[in-house]
Amino acid sequence: MSNVSPPQTTTDPRPFLRRLFVIGLGGGLGVLVLLLRMFVVAAERTEIARAALDQSDQRIELLPTRRGRILDARGRVLAQSRTVWEVRVPYAMLSDGWTRTVAERLARRASGRSLWRALPQALRDQRVADVMPKVEEWRHDLYQKLADAEGRPVEELYERANEIVSQVERSQASFVRRQRAKYEERFGPPPVGWSPGQVRERTLSYPLLQTDQRVGLEFEHWAENARNAFREVNIGDLVEVRSRDERQYPLSSMEVELADTSFPLSLQRFGGQYTVQECASDLLGSLGAVGAEHIEQRPFGLQDEHARAGYRGGDEVGVRGIEAAQESALRGAMGFVKRSAVGSREVETVDPQPGKDIRLHLDIEWQAVAEALLDPKLGLCQAQANQKGTLPPGTPLAGSLVLVELATGNIQVAAGRPIATEPEGPLWRRGGVVRATEAILAPGSIVKPFLLVAGLSEGKVQANEQINCQGYFFPDKRDRFRCWIVHRNAREHGPLDAADALAHSCNIYFYEVGRRLGLETEARWLRRFGFGERPEVGLLYQRELDRGPVFLGETSGRVPDPSSVPRGQRLSEAMSSAIGQSGLVCSPLQAAIAYARLGARGALPHPELVASGTERSIGESLSDAVIDPVLVGLRRVLSERYGTGRDIEEVPGCTIYGKTGTAEAPPILIGEAQKTDGTHAWFAGLIGPEGQAPTHSFVSVVEYGGSGGRTAGPLATAFLRELARRGAFAEPAS
Numbered sequence: 001m002s003n004v005s006p007p008q009t010t011t012d013p014r015p016f017l018r019r020l021f022v023i024g025l026g027g028g029l030g031v032l033v034l035l036l037r038m039f040v041v042a043a044e045r046t047e048i049a050r051a052a053l054d055q056s057d058q059r060i061e062l063l064p065t066r067r068g069r070i071l072d073a074r075g076r077v078l079a080q081s082r083t084v085w086e087v088r089v090p091y092a093m094l095s096d097g098w099t100r101t102v103a104e105r106l107a108r109r110a111s112g113r114s115l116w117r118a119l120p121q122a123l124r125d126q127r128v129a130d131v132m133p134k135v136e137e138w139r140h141d142l143y144q145k146l147a148d149a150e151g152r153p154v155e156e157l158y159e160r161a162n163e164i165v166s167q168v169e170r171s172q173a174s175f176v177r178r179q180r181a182k183y184e185e186r187f188g189p190p191p192v193g194w195s196p197g198q199v200r201e202r203t204l205s206y207p208l209l210q211t212d213q214r215v216g217l218e219f220e221h222w223a224e225n226a227r228n229a230f231r232e233v234n235i236g237d238l239v240e241v242r243s244r245d246e247r248q249y250p251l252s253s254m255e256v257e258l259a260d261t262s263f264p265l266s267l268q269r270f271g272g273q274y275t276v277q278e279c280a281s282d283l284l285g286s287l288g289a290v291g292a293e294h295i296e297q298r299p300f301g302l303q304d305e306h307a308r309a310g311y312r313g314g315d316e317v318g319v320r321g322i323e324a325a326q327e328s329a330l331r332g333a334m335g336f337v338k339r340s341a342v343g344s345r346e347v348e349t350v351d352p353q354p355g356k357d358i359r360l361h362l363d364i365e366w367q368a369v370a371e372a373l374l375d376p377k378l379g380l381c382q383a384q385a386n387q388k389g390t391l392p393p394g395t396p397l398a399g400s401l402v403l404v405e406l407a408t409g410n411i412q413v414a415a416g417r418p419i420a421t422e423p424e425g426p427l428w429r430r431g432g433v434v435r436a437t438e439a440i441l442a443p444g445s446i447v448k449p450f451l452l453v454a455g456l457s458e459g460k461v462q463a464n465e466q467i468n469c470q471g472y473f474f475p476d477k478r479d480r481f482r483c484w485i486v487h488r489n490a491r492e493h494g495p496l497d498a499a500d501a502l503a504h505s506c507n508i509y510f511y512e513v514g515r516r517l518g519l520e521t522e523a524r525w526l527r528r529f530g531f532g533e534r535p536e537v538g539l540l541y542q543r544e545l546d547r548g549p550v551f552l553g554e555t556s557g558r559v560p561d562p563s564s565v566p567r568g569q570r571l572s573e574a575m576s577s578a579i580g581q582s583g584l585v586c587s588p589l590q591a592a593i594a595y596a597r598l599g600a601r602g603a604l605p606h607p608e609l610v611a612s613g614t615e616r617s618i619g620e621s622l623s624d625a626v627i628d629p630v631l632v633g634l635r636r637v638l639s640e641r642y643g644t645g646r647d648i649e650e651v652p653g654c655t656i657y658g659k660t661g662t663a664e665a666p667p668i669l670i671g672e673a674q675k676t677d678g679t680h681a682w683f684a685g686l687i688g689p690e691g692q693a694p695t696h697s698f699v700s701v702v703e704y705g706g707s708g709g710r711t712a713g714p715l716a717t718a719f720l721r722e723l724a725r726r727g728a729f730a731e732p733a734s
Contacts, residue, residue, distance in 0.1 A: 068355030085216030285321020444663025502633025514578025532559030538610025658685030
């Protein structure tokens with residue numbers, strides 16, 4: 001046998017232990033990572049939950065903004081806001097049914113859900129009746145506090161609440177009837193339990209008290225206590241204290257002194273002291289309840305300044321005039337304070353941003369003078385006895401006065417009567433539009449200077465060229481294209497140059513100018529003077545109507561569009577437009593701006609009523625060779641015995657360059673008879689210090705007033721004399 005021993009196996013545990021250690025270490029790390037991840041997730045969820053809890057425990061107090069002021073050219077305040085605090089009560093609380101609803105919730109909560117279900121109806125009613133005095137005590141306490149703050153008997157407050165309830169319930173009943181009719185029309189009688197829903201008014205809160213901030217905060221604290229008392233039944237807010245702007249117009253009533261000598265001799269008895277009510281109210285506009293379209297377009301929120309300038313139900317918004325046109329600038333943005341529910345600790349504060357002040361180029365004193373003169377009681381805006389007019393002598397008429405400064409393009413007066421909010425009257429004197437800026441009227445002969453500028457600039461006529469007026473443009477067709485002179489003993493003007501054609505206001509001359517220019521060239525030049533375009537002076541705003549959005553505040557008027565006129569009618573359209581008739585219409589403001597461009601020889605800064613504070617574009621200059629003959633003709637209108645304005649009185653110390661106009665007006669009903677011979681009376685032109693260049697343009701128009709020289713002329717003279725007394729034309733603007 002061999003002595004060799006078999007090999008012995010040795011087992012070293014160290015490699016195994018190392019592997020086990022590595023595996024254990026990896027598993028431990030994995031568990032650690034998993035635990036860490038779980039911890040992070042839990043922390044995040046805790047933070048989210050804490051943030052949500054914090055958010056739910058925060059109370060937000062809104063800080064009111066202040067709507068911007070509106071100032072006139074001299075810094076006088078025309079509109080300003082005073083912050084008032086409204087204590088508003090939800091509609092449900094105004095009705096007697098609210099007490100029982102809340103009492104039933106409290107009784108159910110106190111009894112517990114199971115017991116409440118087991119109780120017979122009689123016991124339920126008894127428990128509700130036991131709780132009702134407590135609830136009614138809270139409600140009566142609120143009404144009593146509101147009445148005490150206002151200094152009135154509490155019974156009056158209950159009456160006010162009942163009136164609101166009655167009005168809302170009438171709206172609800174009307175809504176149900178309409179919806180039921182629609183349902184029955186489509187599907188037949190509605191089933192049992194059918195309900196169309198409720199009107200929005202049932203979901204709103206209503207102001208029962210206007211007060212100051214101190215009293216408002218007292219009611220906020222009362223409401224907080226009430227919420228705590230009824231927290232378990234979740235009845236919502238008992239009281240909402242909301243601040244709002246109360247808009248004030250300090251100069252809406254203006255005293256003006258009118259001199260006897262400003263009036264024609266037959267009306268000088270009207271000189272004296274006058275009070276103008278609602279002065280400039282058409283231009284300033286007003287505030288009204290915010291509409292659904294405002295809330296939809298710009299809802300209120302706290303995330304940024306734009307959202308904080310948004311709208312909530314119950315807010316006010318500019319609905320007319322400058323208040324509407326400049327709403328975004330005037331409005332401002334609310335601020336807020338976030339406080340913790342426990343301890344009222346301030347968490348975040350954002351200051352409110354007040355609205356911007358708006359400055360106008362309007363002079364409120366001059367505006368008041370114009371509005372006083374437009375009052376028919378003073379005789380200048382009445383149908384005149386010396387007119388063969390449509391309306392009986394003494395009939396009140398509508399009218400406008402506008403003044404524009406040439407050096408700046410600033411609109412210093414834009415007055416019209418009746419005001420837009422005046423109740424509807426006869427067709428010839430109806431409200432509804434801002435007359436100075438929105439009334440659309442045929443301009444008549446006041447448009448002739450601009451056609452002469454076009455003809456001279458285009459080389460279609462020469463200043464010294466004579467065109468013969470025989471009374472009829474077509475001698476063999478005497479029923480059309482006649483000169484007004486044929487109505488005066490069948491006369492004719494004879495040969496006329498450019499300046500005398502303006503002085504005589506000869507239709508035949510300007511028919512020929514229109515024929516030579518053609519409709520396309522004529523329309524282009526009219527637009528150059530601002531006809532057919534919105535002036536964009538700061539009054540334009542948009543309103544949503546059933547038929548879609550419309551623009552208000554400024555009208556574009558209308559210039560005949562050559563592309564829409566059949567080719568065979570373009571000649572007659574061009575000839576008619578050359579004397580301010582046919583499809584050509586404009587507002588008094590557009591006419592005043594057109595004359596301002598003429599007086600500035602084309603180089604007029606872009607006109608403004610609302611000061612933009614930005615550099616304004618200046619129009620293209622026109623040559624002296626074109627403008628000088630036109631100004632000579634406009635001066636002869638008043639200075640020569642053959643001028644159509646020869647009876648218009650001058651303004652001492654000033655020189656007037658003017659043009660009368662008598663424009664066809666739409667038919668109107670007087671009694672049961674339709675009158676088709678009505679005419680609008682115009683007088684428009686330029687004025688400046690005697691012997692110097694013009695400084696201002698002006699427009700005077702009396703709707704259905706007959707002759708421009710006899711009706712609009714005296715109105716313009718009185719207006720310009722009053723402004724001259726106040727130094728308006730003392731020297732050219734620098």
